[in-house]
Amino acid sequence: MASEDKSPGVEHRDPQYFGYYAMLQHQQNMLQDNVRTSTYRSAILLNGPRCFQDKLVMDVGAGSGILSYFSVQSGAKHVYAVEASAMAKKMDRLVKTAGQNGKNAFLKDKITVINAKIEDADLPIPQVDTIVSEPIGVLLFHERMLESYIHARDHYLKPGGALFPSKGGIYLAPFTDATLWTETMAKARFWEQSEFYGIDLSSLYQEAKTEMFGMPVVGHFDPRQLITTPTVMDSYDVDFATVTLDQLKDMTIPFDWVSGYTGLMHGIAGWFDLTFGPPPYHDTANLTPEQRNEMAGTTIDMSTGPAAERTHWQQVRFLFKEPLAVNATQKISGWMRCIVNDMRSYTIFVEVALDKSKLTDPATLDTSNTDEYTFIKEFKHDPLVRRGVWELHEQTYNYTYNPDMVQPGHQPEYTCLYQPDQTIMNDLMDSYQDFC
């Protein structure tokens, strides 16, 4: 196996990363995410006849083994469960005792647990018909485990084999949240003090601001804080059947929004959805109706968006240091470039403009000096443009939103979003089009 097949830059994090997953409490946290676990179960059981019955299956990053057990329930002939952490030994105990004292008789002799990294050479695994995995982190790609999933596809999946999940879609949208912005600013302002026990801290204020605003905020939020609501048409798709390792290492997500309100944009929110479906994933146009029928299966989607049922992934928000004032119907354009870092995560660069001609080309981004990105350092401030850099692994949490506490009859102005009357909206839209 060539070394470039691996994911350089993640190995030094392995002890910490796999130490985390070796603990039952962290596996439990994922198992108890009912949206996640029941979606996987439905996808695997409903596609039993096509993708699992009498098939060879691999579970990449098996953890507690839940996806392997579902695969056996769905008729798999044999499952190869690869797990790098010491959780493999716990799973093995469950598998080895199958059939004893009437426990889990259905699993007996059906699963081989392999305590290794999927990237290790010479694993005792044949080519398989189907791969199941849950390699998903915050905003889909945090943790960089998607690279291991793609590695498994490239090395162990028979041509035309099935992938569960088969696709991920990333969604971005502008949001307003004056409270979150003010709380973040309050943390930075601590460093503005000139008389803290007689010491002037203020020379660190700018750095504190950069640090506090550079932390992605993970948590659920009220979907009514979105300034635009993306549709499936706006999703940035990551097709697990075709995406390459190189593509995963550097992704640019363009966006073009039309503001639904007049208000302050405090940053960009992100989430993802997952699609589980049987192959063929491509070139289906020329299939005969009989072939289509033969291939029939069930495709299932799961959303982690703010309006969907909660999952343990929650949503993520990237706060701007300087909010951006937008008018209803105004166009907000820009891009987010996500580049892998050696913290098993991504560094995220964003540029947003109310005048598209002011946008720079994301391909020209200079990331050479990672302490102080030239992208920010050389930015000449412009009232219509915002830039930001975030480290996706430097997450902070915000759990203030509780959907059960939301009063019915919410009006957008409660969150300082102002919606013109429909006639005014129409005029504004017209004038915008004239302008274009």
Ligand code: SAH
């Ligand atoms: N499949 C389980 C666990 C998902 S969490 C479930 O759905 O509940 C992801 C698991 O993948 C963790 O247990 C982690 O230790 C394992 N993992 C991550 N990268 C891996 C790699 N390169 N090789 C093998 N296992 C890996």
